[in-house]
Every structure is written in structure tokens, then in C-alpha cells.
Amino acid sequence: MTRDLFGLAVVPGFESVSEIVTPEQERALITQIDACALEPFRFQRWLGKRLTASFGVGYDFARGRVEAADPLPDWLLPIRARAAAFARLAPEALVQALVIRYDPGAGIGWHRDRPVYEHVVGLSLGAPAILRLRRRKPGHFERRSAPLEPRALYRLSGEARHIWEHSIVEMTQTRWSITFRSMADGVRAPDPR
Ligand SMILES: O=C(O)CCC(=O)C(=O)O
Ligand SMILES: [Fe+2]
Numbered sequence: 001m002t003r004d005l006f007g008l009a010v011v012p013g014f015e016s017v018s019e020i021v022t023p024e025q026e027r028a029l030i031t032q033i034d035a036c037a038l039e040p041f042r043f044q045r046w047l048g049k050r051l052t053a054s055f056g057v058g059y060d061f062a063r064g065r066v067e068a069a070d071p072l073p074d075w076l077l078p079i080r081a082r083a084a085a086f087a088r089l090a091p092e093a094l095v096q097a098l099v100i101r102y103d104p105g106a107g108i109g110w111h112r113d114r115p116v117y118e119h120v121v122g123l124s125l126g127a128p129a130i131l132r133l134r135r136r137k138p139g140h141f142e143r144r145s146a147p148l149e150p151r152a153l154y155r156l157s158g159e160a161r162h163i164w165e166h167s168i169v170e171m172t173q174t175r176w177s178i179t180f181r182s183m184a185d186g187v188r189a190p191d192p193r
Contacts (some may be wrong), residue, residue: 002050002092003035005191006147007023008085008151009077010133010144010146010160011133011144011159011160011164013155013156013157013158013159013160014148014154014155014156014157014159014160015086015135015145015154015155015157016093016146016152016153016154017086017152017153018064018149018151018152019151019153020082020086020123020153021079021151022125022151023151026126026151028075028151029079029123029125029178030081030125030126031175031178033101033125033162033176033178034098036053036099037053037100037123038053039051039053039080040052040053042061043061043062044061045050048106048108048147049099049102049103049106049107049142050100050101050102050107050108050136051100051102051103051106052098052099052100053059053098053099053103053110054069054096054097054098055069055070055071055076055096055097055098056069056071056072056095056096056097056111057069057095057096057181057183057189057190058096059114059116063189064136065116066181066183066189067125067190068083068190068192068193069096070192070193071192071193073118074098075080075097076097076178077091078093079123079178080097081147082153083121083123083153083180086121086122086153086155087121088183091101091145093119093182093184094119094121094180094181095183095189096117096179096180096181097178097179097180097181098178098179098180098181099176099177099178100146100176100177100178100179101174101175101176102129102171102174102175102176102177103171103174104170104171104172104174105170105171106170106171107167107170108167108168109167110134110165110166110167111162111166111167112161112162112165112166113156113181115184116183116184117181117184117187118161118181118182118183118185119155119161119180119181119182120155120156120161120179120180120181121123121153121154121155121156121159121177121179121180121181122148122151122153122154122156122177122179122180123177123178123179124149124150124151124154124175124176124177125150125151125175125176125177125178126150126173126174126175126176127150127172127173127175128148128149128150128175129147129148129149129168129169129171130145130147130168130169131145131148131166131168131177132144132145132166132167132168133146133160133164133165133166133171134146134164134165134167135163135164135165148168148175148177150175164167192193
């Protein structure tokens with residue numbers, strides 16, 4: 001369990017593990033992500049600054065449903081295996097991989113991941129970032145934050161996944177991430193493309 005400076009658990013259900021890949025592997029992963037057909041995150045007329053590509057399963061925000069995406073490329077499979085081991089899941093349960101590049105000025109606003117997914121496991125690459133967490137309390141938000149170190153995996157489950165919202169402030173240096181997700185109980189992954 002990740003703890004803050006005062007030794008408190010950041011939020012139950014947030015866990016991380018450092019140095020899951022070497023700096024050489026990190027560079028190779030970044031090269032692979034940059035070679036993907038990255039597109040700005042779009043929602044209706046809103047255009048996000050972060051660049052993304054989905055594998056396995058995509059999400060159509062306009063229709064509010066999952067859609068088929070290209071299968072996971074081979075270079076993602078060893079990382080998915082490690083992410084699954086960390087989260088104590090079968091690798092095949094992590095049906096989605098979302099790769100993101102946050103150039104300077106790009107971040108991600110407050111949200112909880114879509115309820116069609118259950119487990120969320122992410123690998124951070126490039127510049128370090130802070131994952132901000134908040135949950136609504138009467139009249140205020142309770143807030144926490146957790147470091148996202150490059151080459152570290154983190155996991156959101158339980159309370160951190162379902163109750164708290166998370167966000168990342170606009171980056172000043174480039175960060176890349178790979179987020180794996182499983183489908184929620186009773187939600188079928190679309191047939192692969
Ligand atoms: O970049 C990250 O590590 C987090 C991305 C995220 O929160 C999301 O895609 O839902
Ligand atoms: Fe998220």
C-alpha cells in the first residue's frame with residue numbers, strides 16, 4: 001500500500017510498485033507508443049490535449065458504450081502480464097490497453113473510469129506526475145494525492161476505483177502511460193476487430 005509523508009494510506013485501493021521496467025525498456029515502450037496512431041481525446045465538441053490509442057476494447061464516448069479496437073500488439077503483452085500479476089488477475093482479463101501521451105499542457109480532468117470496466121492498472125513512463133484524488137463530503141471535497149513515478153505500476157481498486165475521482169494536472173514535461181482494464185461483471189467485451 002502506498003503511504004504519504006505522514007504514513008497514511010493514500011486511499012484504500014490505491015497500490016503501486018516501483019521500477020517494473022528498466023530505463024532501456026521504458027525508452028523502447030515510449031518509442032512504440034509514439035509509433036501508434038495517437039489521436040486527441042475527443043468528447044462531443046471538446047478536444048483534449050492528451051493523445052490516446054486503444055487496443056482490445058475502445059470506448060465510444062458519444063454513444064456511451066464499448067466498441068471493438070485493434071488487438072493488443074505483441075509489445076504490450078509482457079507488460080500486461082506484469083500488470084496482471086501485480087493485480088492478481090489472469091492476463092487475458094485485462095482486455096483493454098489504453099496508451100496515452102501527455103505533452104506539456106496536457107492533463108486529465110476529474111473523473112472515475114467508466115463503470116463498464118472493473119480493474120484499472122497503469123504503467124507510468126517519462127516525467128513523474130501526481131495523481132490527485134478527491135471524494136465529495138458534505139460541503140467540501142476530501143483530497144489526497146499519490147506520486148506516479150516513471151517505470152512504476154499503480155492500481156485502482158475498491159474505494160480508490162469506485163468512490164474517489166482522480167485527475168492529473170497539466171504536465172510541464174512529456175509523460176506516457178499504458179492503462180490496462182478488465183470488464184465489469186456482466187459486461188461482455190466486444191468481439192475483437
Ligand atoms: O495516465 C494515467 O496514468 C491515468 C489515465 C486515466 O486516468 C484514464 O485514462 O482514465
Ligand atoms: Fe482514469
